[in-house]
Each structure stands twice: as structure tokens, then as C-alpha cells.
Amino acid sequence: MTKQMHLAAHFPGVNNTTVWADPRSRSQIDFSSFVHLARAAERGRFDFFFLAEGLRLREHKGRIHDLDVVGRPESLTVLGALAAVTEHLGLAATVNATFNEPYELARRFASLDHLSGGRAAWNVVTSFDAFTGENFRRGGYLDRADRYTRAAEFVATARELWDSWTPEGTPCPFAHQGQHFSISGEFTVPRSPQGYPVVIQAGDSGEGREFAASTADIVFTRHGTLEAGREFYADVKSRLAAYGRRPEDLKIMPGVTVVLGDTDAEAQEKAADIRRRQISPQNAIVALEQIWGRDLSAYDPDGPLPDIDPDPDSELVKGRVKVGDPFTVAAKWRALSEAKGLSIRQTVIETSGRQSFIGTPASVAAQLTEFVAADAADGFILVPHLTPGGLDDFVDQVVPLLQERGAFRTEYSGPTLRSHLGLPTPVRKG
Amino acid sequence: MPATRPLHLAVDIGGPPHYEARHYTALAQLAERGTLDFVTLGDSFARPGLDALAVLARVAPATERIGLVPAVTTTHTEPFHVSSAVATLDWVSRGRAGWSLEVSTTEAEAALFGRRPAAPAADLWHEAREVADVAARLWDSWEDGAEIRDEPTGRFIDRDKLHYVDFVGSTFSVRGPAIVPRPPQGHPVTVIDATAPEPRAAAVRHADVALVRAGDPAAARALREELRDRARAHGRDPERLRVLVQLPVALHTTADAVALAGLIGDWYEQGAAEGFQLRPAEPERDLALLVDGTVPVLQHRGLMRRFYPGATLREHLGLSRAANQYAQAGSPS
Numbered sequence: 001m002t003k004q005m006h007l008a009a010h011f012p013g014v015n016n017t018t019v020w021a022d023p024r025s026r027s028q029i030d031f032s033s034f035v036h037l038a039r040a041a042e043r044g045r046f047d048f049f050f051l052a053e054g055l056r057l058r059e060h061k062g063r064i065h066d067l068d069v070v071g072r073p074e075s076l077t078v079l080g081a082l083a084a085v086t087e088h089l090g091l092a093a094t095v096n097a098t099f100n101e102p103y104e105l106a107r108r109f110a111s112l113d114h115l116s117g118g119r120a121a122w123n124v125v126t127s128f129d130a131f132t133g134e135n136f137r138r139g140g141y142l143d144r145a146d147r148y149t150r151a152a153e154f155v156a157t158a159r160e161l162w163d164s165w166t167p168e169g170t171p172c173p174f175a176h177q178g179q180h181f182s183i184s185g186e187f188t189v190p191r192s193p194q195g196y197p198v199v200i201q202a203g204d205s206g207e208g209r210e211f212a213a214s215t216a217d218i219v220f221t222r223h224g225t226l227e228a229g230r231e232f233y234a235d236v237k238s239r240l241a242a243y244g245r246r247p248e249d250l251k252i253m254p255g256v257t258v259v260l261g262d263t264d265a266e267a268q269e270k271a272a273d274i275r276r277r278q279i280s281p282q283n284a285i286v287a288l289e290q291i292w293g294r295d296l297s298a299y300d301p302d303g304p305l306p307d308i309d310p311d312p313d314s315e316l317v318k319g320r321v322k323v324g325d326p327f328t329v330a331a332k333w334r335a336l337s338e339a340k341g342l343s344i345r346q347t348v349i350e351t352s353g354r355q356s357f358i359g360t361p362a363s364v365a366a367q368l369t370e371f372v373a374a375d376a377a378d379g380f381i382l383v384p385h386l387t388p389g390g391l392d393d394f395v396d397q398v399v400p401l402l403q404e405r406g407a408f409r410t411e412y413s414g415p416t417l418r419s420h421l422g423l424p425t426p427v428r429k430g
Numbered sequence: 431m432p433a434t435r436p437l438h439l440a441v442d443i444g445g446p447p448h449y450e451a452r453h454y455t456a457l458a459q460l461a462e463r464g465t466l467d468f469v470t471l472g473d474s475f476a477r478p479g480l481d482a483l484a485v486l487a488r489v490a491p492a493t494e495r496i497g498l499v500p501a502v503t504t505t506h507t508e509p510f511h512v513s514s515a516v517a518t519l520d521w522v523s524r525g526r527a528g529w530s531l532e533v534s535t536t537e538a539e540a541a542l543f544g545r546r547p548a549a550p551a552a553d554l555w556h557e558a559r560e561v562a563d564v565a566a567r568l569w570d571s572w573e574d575g576a577e578i579r580d581e582p583t584g585r586f587i588d589r590d591k592l593h594y595v596d597f598v599g600s601t602f603s604v605r606g607p608a609i610v611p612r613p614p615q616g617h618p619v620t621v622i623d624a625t626a627p628e629p630r631a632a633a634v635r636h637a638d639v640a641l642v643r644a645g646d647p648a649a650a651r652a653l654r655e656e657l658r659d660r661a662r663a664h665g666r667d668p669e670r671l672r673v674l675v676q677l678p679v680a681l682h683t684t685a686d687a688v689a690l691a692g693l694i695g696d697w698y699e700q701g702a703a704e705g706f707q708l709r710p711a712e713p714e715r716d717l718a719l720l721v722d723g724t725v726p727v728l729q730h731r732g733l734m735r736r737f738y739p740g741a742t743l744r745e746h747l748g749l750s751r752a753a754n755q756y757a758q759a760g761s762p763s
Contacts, residue, residue, distance in 0.1 A: 020579055020586055021579065021581050029521060029610075029611050030521070031491075031521055031522045031524065035491075054609040055510070055609065056605075056609070057592070057607060057609065063589060064587070064589045064592055064607070066585045066586060066587045066588070066589045067584050067585060067586060068586060069586055070577075070586055070587045070592075071572065071577070071587075071608075071609060071610060071611040072609060072610065073514075073517075073518040073521050073522070073610055074511070074514040074515045074517070074518040074609075074610060076484065076515070077483065077484070077487045077515050077518035077519055077522065078487075078518060078521075078522060080484045080485075080487035080488045080522075081487045081488065081490050081491050081522035081523075083451070083488050084451070084455075084488055084489070084490070084491040084492050085491050099508065099511075100508070100511070101506070101543050101545065103475070103506075103542040103543055104475075104506065104507060104543075107475075107481055108481050108484060110480075111480040111481040111484040111485070112484060114449045114450065114451075114480060115450075115451045115480065115484060115485065115488040116451075116488075134603070134604075134605035135510040135604050135605055135606070136508055136510060136602075136604075137508060137509075137601070137602045139603075171478060181544060182544045183541060183542055183543060183544040184541050184542075184544075185538055185539075185541050185542045188474075188475060188476075188477065188478045188479055188480075189449070189478070189479075189480060190449055190478075280584040281584065282583065282584035282585075283584060
């Protein structure tokens, strides 16, 4: 039997992958956009719908970054509302473990799980930077090294709370004493339909992998080559046994982008056009400044790369993850630009990475199935580039082909997200 | 008070906790059939029950007009998260959100968080006032029209229309701006139970709707005058403060429902109250009789509307959209 894949949809994000200038692009904040995307995902029998989180607007050169989509709603509240307009679709919220407390957050997720009939998921993320901390009571209090110990203890504590009511519906007192939390009392919410909401973990580092193996139900990872995917998959799955878990207890789902066309050539052309739209001339300069750590606004995006070196100690960029050593990246970009005769903007477009799957619906369906069959993934989290219609073509054209191949469900087999994922209901630890 | 403004009626849909959405959805839909202004739902970390804001977010798409006002506690929560969640409730309800500020005074609640000891109500309400202040600043931190999508310059927003709030309170600080664009009502409606002195001091500064308790029309009228005077003393226009009288109700028969209409109508016509927040003993039973027995009598007397002329909670309450404290004079707010 063909291995079944899992599919999820990410709301188009606060970054340059979302093409806001497209004439088909609609509101990033109106509830109707969320309804459109969630209903498309449910029509396609997706496992879940996924929202990212923002806790501080990104800054560039000391000012709010204004070239990408800015602003978004608070995810748990949007998902609570989406529970009213969907029936089966899982509802996943990204929520930070650094700037929340276990009692309140466990209660909010248990509430969502009850109100959605067992469809809640929590993407556990951490941060440590004082920049984000400026919006919160404690400020930037956490050492980078303690991020994962706090997150692990946070999830463990939440699970103690989720377990604290008896199956008969009586609250029992809890008491947790640990490095990060010392709390006691009674939880206000009975055990929720899924027992525990599904836990998602994003992050490819060794620490992140270990955290996922011990704690998560889903890993949200980067997409790469088939070989890289197989290596990551084998590595993460091999870590599960140490925690008494089976390989199928943790699903590996890379975030992917898909471009469809009537022919492969048309799809490639559309994909190149989307990449050009994602990197406006202004965005190209910003991308360069993020590597160089210098003000490069005087440079022509259609001209050559700067010959000055990056500033490694730059404080230019706030609220973004830094990728790689700036000197190495700059050298690579210069080499590419010289070899191919590319301008600044062309170089940024060239290095921004191609979409994960490009082709006709049939060829994309075949590639997705191959990835899963080869144990490079258990499924995919689609990241559309358009709000709110960015999922429609995939749902209407690719999903039926996956279903024909027997690689994806034609109907939901149960009411909860755990049932979609084939994950057992956790045993209550009383 | 001339009866030119409609009587405002709200109802609390709390009561013994339920853990399924349909219970609350049915109650809110019933209240909406009765063209009530809004429903309230209490919340506390100290007793069983779901997160009230989550419940009313779930109710929002299942209703079209009725205002949705969850209790939101400010003592052990993050002001930034609270502001984002209330703004988001306003977005998903298309302008029907409010929030009822409460504090957590007990040692038991403090132990659930383990972050700070229990504190006197006066301190906690001082902090709650700061939370109301910073929430309004965060809602204003995006001017209307900040999203420009200007292709020639590649800019999604005009960042001159986004503002740091740089709020430094007695127990917290917030840099801003908000992560959520300005909600449809500008400011979701702030409701405060002004019975005790500490929350009353918060209500005269920050409430759009103050709730009071009074045994007779004269007492209600006196409370209303006090609240309006104090609001004026804080530089506010008292016409922008609605004072509703809390009324516990237990309706067993149609006759009870008609008698309630008589009481509400009389108080209202005597100028004792602009409206009422009804607190049913048994929401399912009482609300059905209220909508089918009390409301038609009030409509017949011409005191209550028969349909919602507006779409937002502010419109139901006769409150204009909140002005933006950061918008430049002359620019649209």
C-alpha cells in the first residue's frame, strides 16, 4: 500500500514570500481571508491549518521594516473563530514559550481543543532576544542556552495540567516544582478531546531535533533535496527510541512552496516570475544590507554588488534570524554575480531559492509522492504566496491526483487532528 | 433623560460552566434574536470554565450583530498579549468586540503562576488602569490607512503611521507598536464593573460602559451622575460613557418576563438608567423568556429597537468610533 501523506497549509506570512502587490492579493487581516484559506484546506482534506506568530514588528536600520506584509492577528483567537466555519481541519497556532506562562497558555490551548472538538495544535517556539522582550513584563530575561530547557519544562508542565482532571470530570490539585516554574493549584478545564493538543516543533539544530524526539508530534522543518530529507528523517526518527517512542509517533513535515502550470515550461516561467515579484528592487537592497550589515541605499539594484566588506558586528537588523557568516555569504554572492554577470537584484533573486515543487499537477503529485515514499518526509506544510487564493489550484488540481494515487485521504476518518495524523490519544498520567 | 436614545440591554451568558461551543453559541444567537446590545461572559483562573475570550471568538462567526464582551483579567496576563487578543476578537467579529476588565486578587490565583504574590485590590486596579491605557495606545499605534501597498516604492505600509507606544507603567513596560493592525472599532468597547471603589476609579477614566448596582431608581440615578461627573473631571465627555445597571433575574413564567419589562421601562423612563446588564440565574431558561416575553413589551413601548440599525457594538451603544491619539490633526483617523 502507498504510504499516506499528511498535508497542512500555512497562512501566507510576514516576509517577502508573500506577494502583496499581485492584483489577486487581498487583505492579510480580514477574517474573510482566513476563512477562505481554511475552507480551501478543508475542501482538500488537509490535516491542519497553521498560523505563525508575531511579537514585535521587524526593524531594519532602526526603523520598522515596511517592504513586506506587516501585521497579523493573534493566532489562538483567529483559530477559535475558524473552528466555527470548519468541521475537521486541525487548527495550529505558533505560540512562544518564552513570553507566556504555562497555566494560562495550557488553558487557552485546552479551551481551543474543547471548542473545536479536538482539533488544536501548538507550534512551540522560543526566543531569547531583548528586542522582543521590550513588549513584555519580563523583558529579555532568558539566556539563549536556556531556551530549550524552558520550552521542554513548559510543555511538560502544560501536560501535567491537561492531565489533572479525572476522566469522570473532577479537577485534582497539581503541583509542579522545577527550574523554570513552581506552580500549584487546580486547572480550570477538563481533559480536552485530544487529551493533549498536538505539539509541533520547528527547528533543525541538534538541540531542536532532540526536543522534537522527546516531546513533539510533528516536526516543521526546512525542505531540501531528497537526499538531505532522507538524512534528516532517518536522524530524527532514530532519536525516538531513546524516549520510548515509535518512529510513527513523530511526523516530519517540511514547509514547501508549489508552482503549477499546464506544462512544465509554463510552470517554470511562472515560478521565475513569482521570484521576481518577491524580490522588488527595494527588497533586493534590504536583502543585501542584511548580509552586509551596512547602509547600501545608495547602490543601484540593477548595478553591481558593493566592493566593500560586510560589518560582522552590525546591529542593523532586528527581529530576524541571521543566516550564516556574512563574509562567506558575501563571497559566494560576489562569485555568483561575477560568473553570471548578475546585478544586485538578479543576484538576490538567484540566491533566494527556487520553489520546492514546480511543474504540472501530475508531475508535482508524482514528486510529492516520491518524497514521502522515499522516507524524506511524512507530508508537507504548504506555504502559498497569495492571500487568500494561494491554495485553491493545489486543492483543485493536485489533491485529486494524490487521492487517485492512493497517497492521500479522500475523506477524514475521524473528528480530531490526532485521528488525521494517526496519533494515539495520550495516556493520562494521574 | 429624554427617551431619544434606545434602551441598552446586555445579558450575561455565564452560569455553570459548559465545555462545548454549542451551549454558548445557542445563548448568543438567542440574545441576538432579541436584538440585545451585547452578551458578557465572565472568566477567572480561580474556578472551572473555558477561556471566555476563546469562547466568544468561537461564537463570533455564528452570530452577525450582537456584541461580544468576555472578561479579561489583567493581573497575571501580559498586557501586549491581552491587547492583541481583544483586537483580534474585534477583527473576527467585524467590530463587535468588547472586554470586561477584571483583576485576580487571591493567593490561589498567584500560585497558579508563581510569578508574583497576591496584592491588594487597589494595587491591582492601578495596574489594570495601566493595562487599559496601554491597550488603547497599542490599538492606536497603527493609524487607519497605514497599509498603503505602494508598488512604485515597494512599501506595504507607511511606517510614519505606525507608532511606538513606549509605555512605562508601575509593573510593566511596552515598546510597541502593536502586531495587530488597528481593530475595526478603533477601540473595542471597554466595560468595567464599577461597583467597588477601585474599579470605579478605573471606570471613570477608561470605561465606555460602566456597570453599577442599585436598589432603586434614585440610587441608580445618583450613581450615574457620580460617574458622569468624575468622567468629566478626568477630561472626558460624559456622553461617551454608558452606565448600565446590573440586574439579577430569574424568570419562571411569561408573567415574570412582562413584570421585568415593566421594571426596566419604568427605571429607564425615570432617567435612572441608560440600560441594564441582566444576570440570569439560569441563562437557558431566563434568556428564552427574556427574548420572547420581556423584549416584545419593551419594543411595544417604543423603548427598544426591533432590529440592529448598525453593525458594530459601538454603533449599538451610540458611541462613535474611537479617535486615534497618535493621528496628526487634520489627517484621517
